[in-house]
Amino acid sequence: MDLSYSQISSIFHFATEQARTIVWLQYINLIVCLGFFLTVVGLLAFAIIKFRQRPGDKEPEQTEGDTKLEIAWTLIPFLIFLALGVLTFIVMSSVNPPVGKRQPDIIVIGHQFWWEYRYPRYGVVTANEFYLPVGADLMLELRGADVIHSFWVPDFGQKMDAIPGHPNNLFLKPIRKGVFLGQCSEYCGSQHSLMRIVANVVSPEEFYKWIAIQHHVPNLPTDKISQHGQELFMSKTCVQCHNIAGTKAVAMAAPDLTHIATRKTIGAAVIENNVENLTQWIINPQQFKPGCLMPNMRLPESEAHDMAVYLENLK
Amino acid sequence: MKDRVILGMTLFVASEAVFFLMLVLAYASFHKVTGATAAAVLDPVKTGIFTVALLSSSFTMWLAERAREKETRGVGFWLFATIVLGSIFMIGQGAEYVHLITDKITISRDLFGSTFFTLTGFHGLHVIVGLILLALLFGLAVFGRKHEPTAIGMQAIAIYWHFVDAVWIVVFSMVYLWRYV
Amino acid sequence: MTDSARTHHTFNWLPDIPEYHGLWSWVTSIDHKQIGIMYILSALFFFIAGLVLALIMRIQLMLPMNHFVSQDTYNQIFTMHGTTMIFLMGMPLLFGFSVYLVPLMIGARDMAFPRLNALGFWIFLFGALLLYFSFVGGGAPAAGWFSYAPLTEKGFLSNPGVDYWALSLLVMGIGSVATGLNLIVTVVTLRAPGMKLQHVPLFVWMAVTTGWLVVLSLPALNAAIIMILFDRLLNTHFFNPTHGGSAVLWQNYFWFFGHPEVYILILPGFGVVTEIIPVFSRKTLYGAGFMAASTVAIGFLSFGVWMHHMFATGLGFSVLYVFALSSLLIAVPTGVKVWTWIATMWGGSIRFATAMLFATAFIIQFTIGGLSGVTFAVIPLDWQLTDSYFVVAHIHYVLLGGMMFAMIAGIYYWFPKVTGRMLSETLGKWHFWLMVLGFNGTFFGMHILGAFGMPRRVWTYPHGMPIVTGINFFSTLCAFLLAFSIFLFFWNMIYSFFRGKVAGDNPWEAWTLEWCCSSPPPPENFDRLPPVHSRRPLWDLTHPEEVKQKVGGHAS
DSSP, X not given: OOOTTSOOOOTTOOSBHHHHHHHXXXXXXXXXXXXXXXXXXXXXXXXXXXXXXXXXXXXXXXXXXXXXXXXXXXXXXXXXXXXXXXXXXXXXXHHSOOOTTOOOSEEEEEETTEEEEEETTTTEEEESEEEEETTOOEEEEEEESXXXXXXXXXXXXXXXXXXXXXXXXXXXXXXXXXXXXXXXXXXXXXXXXXXXXXXXXXXXXXXXXXHHHHHSOOOOOOSHHXXXXXXXXXXXXXXXXXXXXXXXXXXXXXXXXXXXXGOSXXXXXXXXXXXXXXXXXXXXXXXXXXXXXXXXXXXXXXHHHHHHHHHHTOO | OOSHHHHHHHHHHHXXXXXXXXXXXXXXXXXXXXXXXXXXXXXXXXXXXXXXHHHHHHHHHHHHHHHHHHTOTTHHHHHHHHHHHHHXXXXXXXXXXXXXXXXXXXXXXXXXXXXXXXXXXXXXXXXXXXXXXXXXXXXXXXXXXXXXXXXXXXXXXXXXXXXXXXXXXXXXXXXXXXXXX | OOOGGGGGOOSSSSTTOGGGOXXXXXXXXXXXXXXXXXXXXXXXHHHHHHHHHHHHHHHHTTSTTOOSSOHHHHHXXXXXXXXXIIIIIIHHHHHHHHHHHHHHHTTOSSOSSHHHHHHHXXXXXXXXXXXXXXTTTTOOOOSTTTTOTTTTSTTTOOSTHHHHHHHHHHHXXXXXXXXXXXXXXXXXXXOOTTOOGGGSOHHHHHHHHHHHHHHHHHHHHHHHHHHHHHHHHTOOOTTOGGGTOXXXXXXXXXXXXXXXXXXXXXXXXXXXXXXXHHHHHTSOOTTHHHHHHHHHHHHXXXXXXXXXXXXXXXXXXXXXXXXXXXXXXXXXXXXXXXXXXXXXXXXXXXXOOHHHHHHHHHHHHXXXXXXXXXXXXXXXXXXXXXXXXXXXXXXXXXXXXXXXXXXXXXXXXXXXXXXXXXXXXXXXXXXXXXXXXHHHHHHHHHXXXXXXTOBSSOSOOOSSOHHHHHHHHHHHHHHHHHHXXXXXXXXXXXXXXXXXXXXXXXXXXXXXXXXXXXXSOOTTOOSSOOOOSSSOHHHHHHOHXXXXXXXXXXXX
C-alpha cells in the first residue's frame, strides 16, 4: 500500500506543541546518555590498553577503595539524574496538564482492530481516519471498547493507553499540516499490527468543510448498480455491525460507513480504498487482515462489486 | 533465628504474607462496589464467635509449645485442643459458605463473590494445611518416641499457625468489620 | 586438600566419583552440584528453544507484510519466546549458578535444605514441560509474556493457551520461592567458621539479595495468576471491566512482581562479573563496601519502581512523578557498580581470557541498556518510546547483552571447576567476537526502529518505510550471526567436555573457596578448609604478611 503521501513518523519530528517540547528533552537526554556512555567506554578503553598484562608483570597494588572517590561517583550521577527529574517535572506539567472539568474535543475509542472517533461538539462519528484543525488546543479522551489499546502518533508527541473502564486524556495542539501515521501500541490480539491511525491535520476552514461533509446524509443512490448494492447491504448481515446515516443500518459495533468513500484506506490503513479493493475486502476481509472481526462473507463477486460501488458513492 | 528450620519457616511465612497482601488489596480496591453487599449478607457476630475459636487456638498452641519445652505431659492435650478449635473455625466457615451459596451469592456472581471467596477461600486452605501439620504433631506426641515432636518442629509449625491467625485478623477486619468504620 | 589422581583422567567425566554415575543418581540427587548442573543444562536447552522462536520471528520481520508465519502463529511465538527466555532460561540459569556455587563459596557441604533444593528443580522442570505441552495441547499462549487483561479473559482468548501459561508459571513460581529461601537460609546458617557476612564473596551476597527478591515478589505473581485463572475458569471478575473489574489492577500486580524479577535476573550476573574481574585484573575488588551496599539498595528500591512499566496507562500526576523519581534513583546504585568494576581493572594486570572478554563486553552493553532504561524514567520520553522497539532494544541489551553475557562469562570461568576441563580459548574468542557483532547488529538498530514509530509485538509492518525495512532486514541477518556464535559456544562446551585440557584445582589462580577443592569437587565438597579471614582465603594463604597486619581488622 502506498503511504508516500504521509510523513515518515519519528519521535524527532514534531507536529504538535507538545511534541516540540518533548523533542528538546529528548536531545538533552541523548546528550546525558552519550556522556555517560563515552565516559564508561573511554575509561574502559584506557584501562584495557594501559593495564593489560605484560610479561614480567608483578602483582599490582591491591587498592581496596577510596571513600571520597566512591562518594563522588555516587553523588555526581545522583545530581545529574535529579536534574533530569526536574526537567521531567517541567515537561510533564506542560504536556499533560490536569484535565479538571474540561470536556474532550475528540473521543477516541480503540476496538479490536480499528479506531472510532467521535466529535461530541459536532455530533460526528467516524472511523480510522480523522481530521484535526491546525492551531487548535485539543484534548482527546481515550477509551477501550474491548481490550487495552494504545493510541500513538509519534509526531504528536506521546502515546496514551485506551483502557476499557479507565478513560484517559491526551492534549494535542497541532502546529503543522499534513497526514500523520500512527499505530496501536498495546498488544491487543491477532491484528494488533494492522491497526493503524491516519491523522489529517488541516486548516480550520478545511476542517469545518470536513465536518460539514460528515453531517451530510448521503443521497439515495441513483444508478442501478449502486441501488442494487444498497439493497444487498441492507438485506445482509452488514446491518448488524455497521452504521450508514439515513438508512436502516444503525449498528455501532464496526466502523461507521456513512462517508467511507472519503477515506483513503480500508481496514485501518491496510489497503487503499477503491472499488476493486473494497470488493475483495467485502468478499473476504480475512485475506487482507486475518483475525479481524469481520467474517469471511463468502459473497459472489458480482454482489460484492455492486455493494462496493454503492459504498464508494457514500461521500 | 540461627536454626535453619525456624529461619526457613519464617521466610516461607513472609512469602505467604505477600501473597495474602495481594488478595487483601484486591478486596480493598473493589470495596466501593462490594462494601454494601458485605454489610448486607455477612454476619460479624456469628463469624466473630468462630474467630474467637481460631484465635484461642493460637493460645492453646502456645501452651503446647510451653509444655514441650518444659517436657511436661500436656503436649498432646494442648495440640488436640488446638486442632479442635481450628476445626470449629473451619466448620463455621463452611456453614458461612453454604449459607451464602444457597442465597445465590457465588464466586462468579459479582465482584463481592469474586473477592470474598478468593480471599477467605485461600485462608481456609491454609488453615486446612495447618490442621494437617498439627495432626502430624499430635500423632508424634501421642505415638512417637520420647523426643518427638522436636521442639524446633513445634516452634516452626507454631509460627505457621500464628501466621494463619494473624491473616485471619486482617481478613476479618477488612471483610466483616469495615462496615463499622 | 586435593586428590591429584582425580584430575588426570582422559575421557570419562567423573570416573572416580561413583556417586555421580548413572542416570538414577541424577534423578534422585539431592547434591547441590548435580542439581545446579541440571538447572543449567535445562536452561541451556530452553535457551535454544527460545532462540529458535526468535529466529522465526526475525525471518517474519525481515520484510514488510511478510507471510512466513500467520499472525496467530507469530503471536504465540513471541509470547513463548519471552516466557521461555525469562522463566525457562533466565531463572533456572541463575538458580543453577547459585545453588552450585553458594555452598562451595561459603565452605559448606550442601544447601541448608538439600531435598527442598531438588524439589525446586523438579517443580521447575515440570512447569516448563507443561508450558511447552500447550503447543500440542490446544494452542500456546498468545497474550504476550506479561498477559495483560482483559485480553486474557476467556471472552477474547478462549483456547487454553493462557491457562497453560498461568498454571506453568504458578508451578514454577512455587519452586522459585523454595529455592530463594533455601539460598538465604544456607548463607545465614552454613558459612564456614570465621567467615563473617562481610567476608562472603560478592556473588554470594548478590545471590542472597536475589533470594530475598524471589521470596517477596514471586507471591505477587502467584496471586495475580490465581486471579486470572479464577476469572477464566470460575468466572470471577477481577480483571474484567465489563463486570466492574479492573484491567489496570492486573498490571499493578504483574509489575509489582515483574520489576523485582528483572533484578532477580541481573543480580547474579552482576555477581559473576564481580568475581571474574578482580581475578583477571589480579587486584582485589575496589570499593567492596559500596558494591555490597548498592546491592542492598537495589534490592529495596526494586520494589518501589514498578509503575514505570505503566506510565502510559493514565496514573495521575503525583503517582507518575513519584515513580519517575524512584526509577531515576535506582540508576545510581547500578552506576556505582559500573564505576567499581572499572576501578578494579584500573592499575591491574589484566589478562583477557574469554571469561574476561565477556565480562568486559557486559559492562559496555549493560551500560547501554541501563541508559536506555534511564531514558524511560524521563516520563515524557517514555510516553513516546514505551511499547515500541526501543523497549525491545533496551530489554535485550540488559538481558542478552547484560545478563547472558555475564552468565556466559561465568560458564567460561567455572566450567573447569564443574567438569575438570578447560573450554577452548580459541573457540571462545571466535564465539566472543561473533556474538558481540551478532548481538549488537541485531539489537542496536532497534533503538532507531522505536524512534521511527515501530510498536512492539507486531507481526509485520507496512511497505514504503525504507529505514524501518532496512533495519529489520539487517537485524535478521545479524540474528543468524548471533545464532551461529551460540552454536560455536555449544560446540565448545560439548567438545571440551570430552577433550578439553585438564583443568586442575585452580586454573585461574583465583582466591575464593570453591577453587581449593578438586575439579570437579567431590561429593562432600571439602575435607579441610583453609582459615577464613577475608573475602579471599586463597590469596591470604600466599600473602601471610598482609594477613598478619589485618587479622582482627577490616579485611579485603
